[in-house]
Amino acid sequence: MRVLVVGGGGREHALVWRLKQSPQVEALFCAPGNAGIAGDAECVAIAADDLDGLLGFAREHAIDLTVVGPELPLTLGIVDRFTDAGLRAFGPTRAGAQLEGSKAFTKALLDEEGIPTAAFGAFSTPDAAAAYIRTTGAPLVVKADGLASGKGVFICPTVAEALAAVDEIMRARRFGDAGARVVVEEFLDGEELSFMAVTDGTTVVPLAPAQDHKRVRDGDQGPNTGGMGAYSPAPVMTPALQAHVMRDILQPVVRGLSKRGIKYTGVLYAGLMVQGARAKVLEFNARFGDPETQVVVPRLRSDLVDLLVRTCDGRLADARVEWDERAAVCIVMAAEGYPDAVVKGKAIMGLESLRSWRDGAVFHAGTRLVDGRIVTDGGRVLGVTALGSTIGGAIAAAYGAVEKITWPGVHYRRDIGHRALARAAGGEHVGT
Numbered sequence: 001m002r003v004l005v006v007g008g009g010g011r012e013h014a015l016v017w018r019l020k021q022s023p024q025v026e027a028l029f030c031a032p033g034n035a036g037i038a039g040d041a042e043c044v045a046i047a048a049d050d051l052d053g054l055l056g057f058a059r060e061h062a063i064d065l066t067v068v069g070p071e072l073p074l075t076l077g078i079v080d081r082f083t084d085a086g087l088r089a090f091g092p093t094r095a096g097a098q099l100e101g102s103k104a105f106t107k108a109l110l111d112e113e114g115i116p117t118a119a120f121g122a123f124s125t126p127d128a129a130a131a132y133i134r135t136t137g138a139p140l141v142v143k144a145d146g147l148a149s150g151k152g153v154f155i156c157p158t159v160a161e162a163l164a165a166v167d168e169i170m171r172a173r174r175f176g177d178a179g180a181r182v183v184v185e186e187f188l189d190g191e192e193l194s195f196m197a198v199t200d201g202t203t204v205v206p207l208a209p210a211q212d213h214k215r216v217r218d219g220d221q222g223p224n225t226g227g228m229g230a231y232s233p234a235p236v237m238t239p240a241l242q243a244h245v246m247r248d249i250l251q252p253v254v255r256g257l258s259k260r261g262i263k264y265t266g267v268l269y270a271g272l273m274v275q276g277a278r279a280k281v282l283e284f285n286a287r288f289g290d291p292e293t294q295v296v297v298p299r300l301r302s303d304l305v306d307l308l309v310r311t312c313d314g315r316l317a318d319a320r321v322e323w324d325e326r327a328a329v330c331i332v333m334a335a336e337g338y339p340d341a342v343v344k345g346k347a348i349m350g351l352e353s354l355r356s357w358r359d360g361a362v363f364h365a366g367t368r369l370v371d372g373r374i375v376t377d378g379g380r381v382l383g384v385t386a387l388g389s390t391i392g393g394a395i396a397a398a399y400g401a402v403e404k405i406t407w408p409g410v411h412y413r414r415d416i417g418h419r420a421l422a423r424a425a426g427g428e429h430v431g432t
């Protein structure tokens with residue numbers, strides 16, 4: 001099988017790394033890829049949102065399966081274009097990708113289908129949003145409707161902060177057109193959990209649960225980022241909670257979309273807030289999470305190609321998915337300045353010492369090859385994933401590897417997995 005992966009971050013490196021191990025894969029391409037991906041696949045210089053370029057490449061190279069990593073090409077309709085051209089592409093159509101591309105669309109769907117989520121209002125004028133905020137009172141969460149790279153969400157302890165967030169999103173248009181509408185919602189307390197599943201539009205198959213760390217600094221302090229690390233399994237996800245999430249959230253979402261004429265295929269990723277035995281939806285993503293993929297994919301024992309092809313072809317009903325019992329932990333190593341403007345072009349040292357590492361992998365996110373040297377080329381630069389028989393063992397192995405790598409200005413969190421460790425110490429159940 002000839003496979004093309006679209007994207008060039010840590011998530012795509014993890015996918016490429018696993019796909020390369022499949023006996024079914026005879027040729028593997030990545031567009032545009034990065035310096036690390038180049039070691040596992042042939043990188044082609046086509047941007048992830050250049051749909052014409054990608055379609056032309058897939059046709060010319062007789063690609064059998066295209067796996068779309070990032071959300072932007074999905075919301076632009078890459079899967080619709082490929083499907084119309086008779087090509088197999090993994091991911092939802094443009095209509096399905098609204099689940100990620102429009103928070104107002106998603107909240108309305110959840111509301112109509114009675115799926116648990118925070119109480120909310122969706123507004124297309126700042127005055128209407130302000131009136132709702134004043135009536136409801138704080139704390140509140142204010143969100144830009146459209147895609148804002150995970151930065152369009154404001155947690156507002158006071159009414160004044162919520163009003164300021166509305167101004168920033170709708171009047172100053174800090175996120176451009178993504179701020180044409182806002183969603184204002186109830187602040188939910190609890191523990192966050194990411195839960196990914198794949199669906200062919202009918203059958204929903206859960207992937208191993210993972211948790212990520214969004215804040216930039218230790219102790220979950222500082223601004224939100226794309227994700228500073230992740231671990232799987234997620235001890236907060238008990239079998240009972242997973243059954244509840246499948247029955248009351250994921251399956252009704254797929255059915256609800258289907259009722260509206262949208263056959264949703266690909267990854268259905270729910271960002272959840274867990275309160276005791278129940279979960280509420282914070283958001284949906286229409287693709288694999290980053291960095292959750294960097295801990296979920298290394299734990300997948302069964303063939304990734306088989307899973308992706310079955311998803312595209314509507315044959316998930318009899319899929320068999322097997323997981324490594326071991327835990328996986330990923331530490332994101334970031335560039336100076338991240339999550340704000342970053343310094344690029346710093347030479348990365350120490351990568352060679354991990355080339356023959358067997359119980360883990362260094363996934364490249366923002367790297368580039370310049371004159372034979374691998375240099376930093378983004379905010380999140382590397383994701384270092386280790387497997388271990390316990391979560392503590394995986395954490396120690398991941399940090400052991402991280403310490404071998406350095407560049408000027410590098411920073412990373414030192415406490416990835418702390419919640420899982422605390423739960424493990426408390427003897428709570430650890431699920432798949």
Ligand code: AMP
Pocket residue numbers: 118141143150153155185186187188189192214271282283
């Ligand atoms: P989202 O992109 O909607 O997942 O929001 C980004 C982050 O903001 C989430 O991962 C949560 O940490 C936080 N968040 C979003 N919505 C809420 C909410 N209703 N209550 C509390 N925290 C929230």
